[in-house]
Amino acid sequence: MRFSSIIDCLEDRTMLNAFELVETEDMISFSAGFPSPESYPLDAIKDSFDKVIEKEGREAMSYCSTSGFRRLREIIVERMERKFGVRYDVSECIITSGSQQGLDMSGRLFVNKGDVVLFESPSYLGAVNALRAYEAELVSVPTDENGIIISELEKAFNKYGDRIRMIYVIPDFQNPTGRSWSDERRQEFMEFMYRYDVPVVEDAAYSELAFDMNCRKPLSRFDKKGQVIYVGTFSKTFCPGLRIAWICARGEIMDKYLLLKNAADLSSSAISQRQMAYYLDHYNLDEHIRGICTLYRHRRDIMIGAIEKYFPENVSFTVPEGGLFVWMTLPEGKDSRELLRRAGERKVAFIPGTSFYPAGEKCNELRLNFSNMSDDETEHGMKILGELTEKYLDNMK
């Protein structure tokens, strides 16, 4: 059978493999960016479903509009104004099936074969996969602890010029590093970007998972030209099972997304959207988020404590102020894929860093998720991983 040319661009199976393991249970997994299932407010979820079925079951089990259930979109834009000080009209917000669909549609909307897409280095591998599928040339721009480095961004624009059709960034508690951009860097970045007619896709998946409960200012708040496409989701703050996420964008951009959404899957689930809207209208999501932030901060501390206890001193690591990930760096010349191979034999998993570089340029790092495992599992898994790391680094001296 003959396939389209994009298939050859999708050779990285890291993400797929992590997802296909979801139903197996005997691993201690620091791999996927999953929230903690113990945190799901199951009673409220059940109540929301039951109420929606009782009150509007016929509509809820039918098709939804392509843009999404209106009440849900109203709540989302109200919430964004209240929490982030960014005002969008309801017509500037559509519902997507997970934020991954928003990333995929962004590639489809802006990228032709051979165009350049800029990423932070490193960046979220799901986005890398989504953009690969559009046969883009993926170019990484170096970052420091305050965000993307503007002088490096300038170099990229000087080098690729008009070929750059999109930039994808995660300013809050970035995936995979856990770092956040400073306010100054956000401002500086947007001022730089005004010079170019290039869309900025802002992935805000972790923006509400600030352990100090102070949400950072999104890039869209600095956006004066309608250049930012804001991609939000309830997968990390509530639960991923409903696949409810959204895109906010200005003017004609949103109209194009709508056409793409209609071609891609007609509409997202009506019942899931109405159920989410009911929950938001009748329960307190902010309180729920405060609860999971407290939990995740605790779990981060357990993981950091275990690293300090069990890992050799020549590894370095981030201590994130929010989000779901710790980013660990082994000494130069080491390969975390070899560590993963050994860890797999002991039923411990993580994601090797190379998957987060579009060109696979670095391999001595690894991403560790701390939200999904219990304290005991984290302690036990990190002990194993620490010993394996010690041995691996020793062997390689």
Added chain:
Amino acid sequence: MRFSSIIDCLEDRTMLNAFELVETEDMISFSAGFPSPESYPLDAIKDSFDKVIEKEGREAMSYCSTSGFRRLREIIVERMERKFGVRYDVSECIITSGSQQGLDMSGRLFVNKGDVVLFESPSYLGAVNALRAYEAELVSVPTDENGIIISELEKAFNKYGDRIRMIYVIPDFQNPTGRSWSDERRQEFMEFMYRYDVPVVEDAAYSELAFDMNCRKPLSRFDKKGQVIYVGTFSKTFCPGLRIAWICARGEIMDKYLLLKNAADLSSSAISQRQMAYYLDHYNLDEHIRGICTLYRHRRDIMIGAIEKYFPENVSFTVPEGGLFVWMTLPEGKDSRELLRRAGERKVAFIPGTSFYPAGEKCNELRLNFSNMSDDETEHGMKILGELTEKYLDNMK
């Protein structure tokens, strides 16, 4: 802002407009292919949700595997064997978010810009939209009352040869005509297709809506080369609100779909899949389908009766043995879009036939959905439409 070249291919807003009207209620709409909301088994749906949340709420609200919830896929392949005599392994079946996603991914998997995709003439406009987005050249192959015409298919292969990368067909109660292919034609078609290494995407959305309860043999049953991709859905037999559909395909093809699904949206809703599986394990979908088939046959009869009563004699129409649609033909030279404009003023809607032709080559036909409106609405709406048609055809003499 600069957009990708595919955006210009998505100018047809018929489908999007039909979906955006979902939440408005003062129309008598024969437009969309929606099942009857009165038929939804709401008690069973609520029970399924509640049971899943009680028994496996944590897993159900988390991410699902990319391929889909295993038990659901097991039930689907068992069902396909029992009802259609087609055997697939569980690994040859993945869950999609509506069958539209399966069509979209098919375009992505097989079609490069400028490739030729063959359609029946006319064909489902959602599929036309999905394939347009891959910048394919869409070529219509004439059909008769027994299905696609093999000599016409041969002409298309002689003309376009190697450029043909996919053929999309709906053998059962076709959208929009309501016609089904004969067994002989199915056999003949597959024998013809063996000569070419071209995938056959079989859209089986209406296959179980046979009013005589005798399901026709799917093309995949005649498939000896693993050439057919079977696209099934619960949107028409159960309800569209859950967005649960599936693809069955052989060998390496399925592996590629899986990569695309992962890039497109990671996975479909875990709770919706588990809820659907619970329903299938504990309730009787076949009985439910018998009920809706009885209802839809009755509604078809109401619509056909109203056409005979209220429409002028120089319109012709199909009398479908299953599915959701009647296809009406006005005299040559008439344009159903003008009729729609007038009907809109009287709050009656349908879809003009031109949208079902990839090249828009014919405009004197219209599609009428009969499943979604009550007897009274159908009677009343068709009376209005009949009078408008009478007047429109008279005026044009």
